[in-house]
Amino acid sequence: MIHVYNTLTHQKEIFKSIQPNLITMYVCGPTIYNYIHIGNARSAIAFDTIRRYFEFRGYEVNYVSNFTDVDDKIINRAHEEGVSEATITEKYAQAFENDTLPLNIKPATVRSKATEVIPDIISFVSELIAKGYAYEADGDVYFRARQFKGYGILAHQDLNELEAGASGRLDPEELAKKEDALDFAVWKSENRPGVISWDSPWGNGRPGWHIECSVMAQKYLGNTIDVHGGGIDLAFPHHTNEIAQSEARTGQTFVHYWLHNGFVNINDEKMSKSLGNFITLHDMLERYDDPMTIRYLLSTTQYRRPINYSEDTLTQARVELDRIRTAYRNLHFRMKDSKDGRNEAVESDINEYKKQFIAAMDDDFNTQNALAAIFELIALANTYSEAAIIQRDTAMLLLETMTALMQVFGIETLMPVEQLTVEQQSLLEQRVIARQNKDFSESDRIRDILKLQDIIVEDTAQGQRWHKA
Numbered sequence: 001m002i003h004v005y006n007t008l009t010h011q012k013e014i015f016k017s018i019q020p021n022l023i024t025m026y027v028c029g030p031t032i033y034n035y036i037h038i039g040n041a042r043s044a045i046a047f048d049t050i051r052r053y054f055e056f057r058g059y060e061v062n063y064v065s066n067f068t069d070v071d072d073k074i075i076n077r078a079h080e081e082g083v084s085e086a087t088i089t090e091k092y093a094q095a096f097e098n099d100t101l102p103l104n105i106k107p108a109t110v111r112s113k114a115t116e117v118i119p120d121i122i123s124f125v126s127e128l129i130a131k132g133y134a135y136e137a138d139g140d141v142y143f144r145a146r147q148f149k150g151y152g153i154l155a156h157q158d159l160n161e162l163e164a165g166a167s168g169r170l171d172p173e174e175l176a177k178k179e180d181a182l183d184f185a186v187w188k189s190e191n192r193p194g195v196i197s198w199d200s201p202w203g204n205g206r207p208g209w210h211i212e213c214s215v216m217a218q219k220y221l222g223n224t225i226d227v228h229g230g231g232i233d234l235a236f237p238h239h240t241n242e243i244a245q246s247e248a249r250t251g252q253t254f255v256h257y258w259l260h261n262g263f264v265n266i267n268d269e270k271m272s273k274s275l276g277n278f279i280t281l282h283d284m285l286e287r288y289d290d291p292m293t294i295r296y297l298l299s300t301t302q303y304r305r306p307i308n309y310s311e312d313t314l315t316q317a318r319v320e321l322d323r324i325r326t327a328y329r330n331l332h333f334r335m336k337d338s339k340d341g342r343n344e345a346v347e348s349d350i351n352e353y354k355k356q357f358i359a360a361m362d363d364d365f366n367t368q369n370a371l372a373a374i375f376e377l378i379a380l381a382n383t384y385s386e387a388a389i390i391q392r393d394t395a396m397l398l399l400e401t402m403t404a405l406m407q408v409f410g411i412e413t414l415m416p417v418e419q420l421t422v423e424q425q426s427l428l429e430q431r432v433i434a435r436q437n438k439d440f441s442e443s444d445r446i447r448d449i450l451k452l453q454d455i456i457v458e459d460t461a462q463g464q465r466w467h468k469a
């Protein structure tokens with residue numbers, strides 16, 4: 001049974017989906033005016049890992065996420081560069097696809113841009129006005145926060161604290177239009193020439209940020225959804241406002257489980273533009289040759305905990321992942337001289353470690369304990385690889401189990417990706433023949449040639465093995 005920590009109730013709860021085998025999941029996506037930073041990547045990977053675990057446990061997951069493609073930051077960026085908003089958003093939507101692909105982030109079932117659901121947003125806002133939850137003021141439309149019973153519960157702050165916070169962020173012009181400082185915009189008037197806007201019952205304008213997620217979640221997943229995810233910084237005001245809008249419109253619970261991921265720190269400091277330690281995923285991928293190490297680092301830390309990103313943590317991730325890959329490769333190598341049959345003692349250990357993995361992940365996706373179970377499996381694979389006789393069915397079960405568990409973390413394949421040139425393959429074959437002929441000076445000569453090319457050859461009781469240095 002899966003337990004998840006629900007931000008709304010501040011406790012771990014038994015997870016029960018609305019439909020027996022289907023999970024509806026909405027995760028806030030990025031504002032596409034720049035390359036995504038490592039914090040966005042962490043969020044995408046955290047929820048991809050959770051989605052993969054649900055799928056591993058037999059659920060189908062209907063996963064919806066958004067691109068915020070209308071926003072002040074986008075408008076300002078387009079203005080600075082003298083191009084249209086669409087030029088900016090198309091470029092960075094494409095960059096998101098390109099940069100998340102090498103990290104094995106599964107595509108959303110539906111990924112929608114805010115600008116693709118404008119008619120839905122307008123009718124949603126109209127309903128809020130009709131129900132008395134929203135009001136028009138000089139071309140803007142605001143939501144009456146205090147009218148929604150339970151406003152702010154997700155943030156676990158009382159209304160006075162929220163109001164003090166909200167007042168600090170507002171410009172006086174906007175404050176003058178509002179009935180109450182806590183009210184928030186669901187529609188903003190926009191009449192500047194050349195700036196993107198849509199015709200609406202309240203004049204030209206564009207949606208506020210919060211409304212798009214409420215609209216998309218309900219449009220694609222229904223009035224009540226199982227899981228809503230996002231970074232912990234979104235709990236207030238973004239998710240707080242999503243709950244208010246959505247439940248005001250339908251009178252039904254919007255989300256059963258609110259899951260929030262933690263921050264990424266850079267060298268033990270909070271990442272921020274002002275500290276100059278802001279890292280984009282795009283830069284990371286250019287600097288680092290093994291994207292799976294980045295994936296490993298970001299998906300094997302429990303989603304709610306902070307991740308410290310540094311050269312050291314990245315190196316540590318590489319070492320761990322290589323240990324897993326090497327164990328896989330060595331066992332895979334033994335398959336060719338395996339015998340029919342199975343080893344029941346080894347299989348019972350495999351099943352035990354798999355159970356431990358599941359128990360850990362069932363506990364609010366405790367990846368740290370899940371990894372401990374994987375490393376038990378790796379130790380077992382290493383010992384078994386050294387056995388005089390390998391039973392094919394058992395070796396296959398071990399390889400398949402390692403693969404299936406690592407796929408939950410988004411590591412799809414454990415086979416080495418190293419490629420050999422035709423000449424290198426030929427040298428390896430010549431060396432096997434030289435050893436069969438007991439021509440050891442020739443086999444040493446070939447080994448040295450390969451070593452200069454960073455290919456290390458080892459002779460084992462089961463034959464010649466090689467790996468890249």
Ligand SMILES: [Zn+2]
Nearest residue numbers: 028029213238
């Ligand atoms: Zn959102």
